[in-house]
Amino acid sequence: MDIFFQQLANGLTIGSIFALVALGYTMVYGVMRLINFAHGDMVAASAFVGLTIYTQVMGQATSLVAVVAIFFLAAVVMAGVGIILERLAYRPLREAPRLSAVVSALGASLMIQNGIMLIWGPQMRIFPELIPNISWEINGVVISLIQVLILTLSLALMVALYLFVEKTRMGAAIRASAIDQDAARLMGINVNKIIAIIFIIGSSLGAVGGLFIGLYYRGITFNMGWQYGLYAFIAAILGGIGNIPGAMLGGMLLGLFQAFIAGYVSSTWADAFTFILLILILIVRPTGLLGERVAEKV
Amino acid sequence: MSDSPLFEIKDLEVAYGSIDAIKGISLEVHKGEIVTILGANGAGKTTTMRTISQLHKAKAGSIKFKGEELTKLPPHKIVGLGISQSPEGRRVFGILTVEENLMLGAFSQKKLDKKTLKWVYELFPRLEERRKQLAGTLSGGEQQMLAIGRSLMSNPEMLLLDEPSLGIAPILVKAIFKQIKQIASEGVTVLLVEQNAKAALKLADRGYVLDVGKIGFSGTSAELLASERVQEAYLGKKS
Ligand SMILES: Nc1ncnc2c1ncn2[C@@H]1O[C@H](COP(=O)(O)OP(=O)(O)OP(=O)(O)O)[C@@H](O)[C@H]1O
Ligand SMILES: [Mg+2]
Numbered sequence: 053m054d055i056f057f058q059q060l061a062n063g064l065t066i067g068s069i070f071a072l073v074a075l076g077y078t079m080v081y082g083v084m085r086l087i088n089f090a091h092g093d094m095v096a097a098s099a100f101v102g103l104t105i106y107t108q109v110m111g112q113a114t115s116l117v118a119v120v121a122i123f124f125l126a127a128v129v130m131a132g133v134g135i136i137l138e139r140l141a142y143r144p145l146r147e148a149p150r151l152s153a154v155v156s157a158l159g160a161s162l163m164i165q166n167g168i169m170l171i172w173g174p175q176m177r178i179f180p181e182l183i184p185n186i187s188w189e190i191n192g193v194v195i196s197l198i199q200v201l202i203l204t205l206s207l208a209l210m211v212a213l214y215l216f217v218e219k220t221r222m223g224a225a226i227r228a229s230a231i232d233q234d235a236a237r238l239m240g241i242n243v244n245k246i247i248a249i250i251f252i253i254g255s256s257l258g259a260v261g262g263l264f265i266g267l268y269y270r271g272i273t274f275n276m277g278w279q280y281g282l283y284a285f286i287a288a289i290l291g292g293i294g295n296i297p298g299a300m301l302g303g304m305l306l307g308l309f310q311a312f313i314a315g316y317v318s319s320t321w322a323d324a325f326t327f328i329l330l331i332l333i334l335i336v337r338p339t340g341l342l343g344e345r346v347a348e349k350v
Numbered sequence: 351m352s353d354s355p356l357f358e359i360k361d362l363e364v365a366y367g368s369i370d371a372i373k374g375i376s377l378e379v380h381k382g383e384i385v386t387i388l389g390a391n392g393a394g395k396t397t398t399m400r401t402i403s404q405l406h407k408a409k410a411g412s413i414k415f416k417g418e419e420l421t422k423l424p425p426h427k428i429v430g431l432g433i434s435q436s437p438e439g440r441r442v443f444g445i446l447t448v449e450e451n452l453m454l455g456a457f458s459q460k461k462l463d464k465k466t467l468k469w470v471y472e473l474f475p476r477l478e479e480r481r482k483q484l485a486g487t488l489s490g491g492e493q494q495m496l497a498i499g500r501s502l503m504s505n506p507e508m509l510l511l512d513e514p515s516l517g518i519a520p521i522l523v524k525a526i527f528k529q530i531k532q533i534a535s536e537g538v539t540v541l542l543v544e545q546n547a548k549a550a551l552k553l554a555d556r557g558y559v560l561d562v563g564k565i566g567f568s569g570t571s572a573e574l575l576a577s578e579r580v581q582e583a584y585l586g587k588k589s
Contacts, residue, residue, distance in 0.1 A: 221457065228443050228454050234405050235441040237425040238434070240458030240504065 054192040059315035060308070065199045065268065067307020068206035072261035073284035074291070074299035075213065076254030082230040082294040083243075083250050084146075086153050090137060090160035092281015094130055094255055097164055098262030099179060099272040100172045102126040106180045119182045126263055127256035133164075134255025135248055143244075161277075168274040176273050179266030202264050209257060210300050217296055226250065230294065283310075286330050292343020301341060354417075356381040356539055357433075357508055362411035364394075364401050371397045373563040374411070379508065384530075384540040386550040388574075388584055389560035395543040396438045398560070399512045402541075403428050403435045415508070430458040434506035438513050438543075440497040444486025448477055451485050451496055455503030463505065470499040473529050491522035498526070498533075508539040515546045527553055547584035551575050559584075 073095050080088045105125050110118045141160040145153045187196035217223040228236040229246045236243055265280060266272050283306060291302025306326065313325045333340065355378035364372035372394045379385045389395050400406045402413055404425040413420040415433055429435075434455075443451050452470060456462050471478040474495040480488060485496055494514055501509060511530065515523045527549055534540045544550035551557060551571040559567040559580060567579060574580045 221453070224446070224450055224454055225457060227446060231443045231445060232441055234400075234425075235437065235443065236454075237405060238403055238429065238437060238441075238501075239454045240426050240429040241454075242424070242426040 055315045057191075057193040059311040061193060061195050061199055062315075063308035063311030064304065065202050065307070066310065067304035068203050069261050069264045069268070069280070069303075070284050070287045070307050071210065071300045071303025072206055072257045072264070073280060074287040074303045075210075075296065076258040077285050077288040078291070078293055078296060078299040079226075079250045079254045081288070082296070083226065083233075083247055084142070085150075086142060087157060087285070088137075088142075088254075089154075089157040089281070090141070090164050091254065091258055092279075092284065093161050093164035093168070093277035094133060094137070095258045095262040095265070095280055095284075096272070096274065096277030097133065097168050098126050098130045098259035099266040099276075100168055100177070100274075101129050101259075102263045102266060103172075103177060103179055103272070105129075106182065112180070114180070114182050122182065123260060123263060127259040130255045130259035130262075131252040134251040137255075138247060138251045143247075165275055165277065172274065174274060176271045179270050179272050181270075183267055198267050202268060205260070206264075209260065213253065213257070214297065214300075222249070283326070286326060289330065289340055290333055292340030295340065295342045298340055298342035305341075353380065355379060356416060357541070358412075358414045359398075359402075360412045360414075362398070362401065362413065363409040364397050364406060365409045370409075371563055372401070375558075375560070375563070375565050377558050377565065377568070379539060379541055381507075381539055382534075382537065383556065384534050384542060384554045386542045386544055386554035386557040386571075387560055388544060388547045388550060388557055388580070390583070391545070392562070393560040394563045395560055396512055399435060399437070399510050399541075399543055402433065402510060426458075429504050429506070432505075432507035433510065434501040434504045434508075435510035436494075436497040436501040436512065436514065438516065440490075440493045442485040442488075442493050442496050442500070444484065446485055447482055448485055448488070448496055449481040451500050452477070452481075452503050455500035458504050466503055466505055470502050473502075473532060474499050491518045491526070494518055494522075494526060495529075498529070502533065502538075506538060508541065509533065510541050510543075512543045513545060514542070515544060515549060523549060545584075547574075547580065 076091045077088060080086060102122050105122050106112060109125065110122060137160055141156045142153060145156055183198050183201060187194050217226060225236065225241045226246055226249065228239065229241060229243050233243050284303065287302035287306040288299045290306060291298025309329060310322045310326060313322045357379040359375060359377050361374050361376055362372055363370065363374050375398070387395050387398065397406065401408050402420065404420060404423055408421045415431055418431065420428060443454065452467060453462065456466065476492055477495055477499055480492065485493065488496060498511065498514065514526055530540060531553055542550055542554060551574055554571050556570050557568065557574045558565050567577060
């Protein structure tokens with residue numbers, strides 16, 4: 053049973069990170085029917101931005117205020133990058149054939165990855181120990197402060213996002229734009245503004261995810277966005293792409309799944325099993341677990 | 351200038367790529383009128399309505415509402431000026447509730463006007479009964495009521511209705527047209543696009559007949575009803 057609870061804790065931790073990142077994919081897809089392939093690289097960039105804020109702006113302080121400030125500033129910077137990305141890479145291609153936007157997304161992904169490499173170098177960097185390395189052992193199960201923090205903060209952000217989308221006027225406008233952009237415009241909704249808001253939310257949640265990756269795994273590399281981005285993208289598809297609670301559920305389930313495979317089978321098999329899971333779910337439920345909106349826009 | 355029109359289209363041209371859909375039409379609507387645009391499939395009625403709301407951009411010509419040129423404005427600015435549209439095919443937000451749809455209709459307003467919501471529910475009591483229901487689960491007729499109700503939530507001065515009778519049982523069409531008359535009698539100017547010429551002309555003060563992108567004929571409803579061309583083409587009578 054020890055392994056079970058240990059992997060449960062580990063799975064919930066990486067699941068939280070997958071879920072935060074998956075939200076960025078799913079929200080952009082929901083409104084724009086576009087896979088923002090650069091999203092994973094934005095997540096990676098956030099870890100490096102956080103590293104630089106820590107050394108250059110915060111003078112390597114690890115007080116609570118400093119840590120909160122690092123999270124906040126990294127999220128703001130990445131939200132800004134997200135807005136620029138949308139303006140430059142996606143907005144000019146809104147009316148263009150779908151393939152053009154896909155190529156543009158892949159190009160943006162490579163550019164951000166190369167940008168990270170140019171600025172921070174190709175070698176692995178070590179993310180600062182912003183959170184004290186405290187852990188507790190309960191009946192043989194080790195749980196760290198970082199894990200508790202990642203899980204609670206992720207859940208808080210997801211609840212806040214859910215309430216925003218479900219209960220506010222702006223949230224309703226986002227949902228309306230995801231269903232029918234022209235009908236939303238007839239309501240007086242500025243769809244360009246909604247798309248900017250989507251990129252701000254998705255990029256800043258991804259930024260938090262990137263910092264969590266740094267905190268949890270410590271080693272960060274310029275090309276790590278590809279791997280985490282892929283996992284999060286799979287999580288979004290598992291939950292039903294375009295569906296916000298689906299991305300949360302998909303992320304958590306994928307994290308748990310990978311942790312249990314690593315615990316009971318072998319971590320080298322985690323990737324293979326992840327794709328088997330994806331294929332199985334897509335066979336049984338092509339729209340993902342919570343995805344019901346089959347009606348594709350033409 | 352007391353009788354300058356509330357709304358005026360002049361020499362409007364609209365194209366889809368290299369295909370001209372609207373080839374220079376002019377029309378006007380005065381305050382308090384119900385004006386109908388009739389025309390066969392593909393005549394350009396929906397194109398005209400979408401261009402008024404700026405969902406499509408005009409190739410040439412002008413569209414003025416209360417003297418203000420609309421063609422340079424982005425689509426989301428139009429409803430705030432007082433022109434609201436219930437589009438062809440209803441386009442309700444299917445996975446949102448009836449009430450959420452109505453709230454979105456008031457998105458252009460600073461805050462929700464409870465009086466307007468009450469008015470919409472009085473016009474269409476069916477909507478109040480189903481306010482927690484997902485819009486996509488309503489019947490076609492109920493969805494049309496919702497689309498019209500939603501477009502009223504912005505308190506428009508002019509209402510654009512694109513084929514409110516489309517795919518709806520005759521008995522419901524009658525009920526909906528009765529409420530359109532009621533809406534107009536409460537001071538909302540109406541521009542109504544219809545293929546159901548008989549019902550539209552019964553309701554409207556004046557009408558325009560659109561014929562492949564051009565105005566073929568226009569006049570009062572009585573004139574249109576009496577015209578042989580309209581009778582032949584739209585009222586199913588052979589002369
Ligand atoms: N998105 C589009 N792309 C290309 N052509 C279009 C498009 N939408 C409409 N058209 C063309 O423009 C012309 C006018 O279409 P429109 O939808 O305005 O007609 P309508 O009068 O509303 O017809 P209906 O009574 O069938 O609704 C038609 O020839 C149509 O094929
Ligand atoms: Mg039409």
